[in-house]
Amino acid sequence: MTPTLAPAAPLTAADRCDRCGATAYVRVVMQSGGELLFCSHHARKHLDALRPLAARIDDESERLDAVNAPQPAE
Numbered sequence: 001m002t003p004t005l006a007p008a009a010p011l012t013a014a015d016r017c018d019r020c021g022a023t024a025y026v027r028v029v030m031q032s033g034g035e036l037l038f039c040s041h042h043a044r045k046h047l048d049a050l051r052p053l054a055a056r057i058d059d060e061s062e063r064l065d066a067v068n069a070p071q072p073a074e
Contacts (some may be wrong), residue, residue: 027058
């Protein structure tokens with residue numbers, strides 16, 4: 001029997017990277033039941049090693065594009 005994971009709530013500005021404290025954009029839900037949060041930088045650094053241990057990876061790093069998009073001139 002494969003456990004079903006409940007959908008994750010979207011990450012918010014209050015969710016912080018477990019490595020550096022920056023805003024978290026990636027959640028790794030471990031098969032063991034734990035959860036790790038990473039900024040985009042640390043996610044890129046550690047995801048290859050974590051993939052085999054992860055039950056689910058929620059990557060919301062596309063939100064960085066919206067944050068860094070140029071604003072129209074007024």
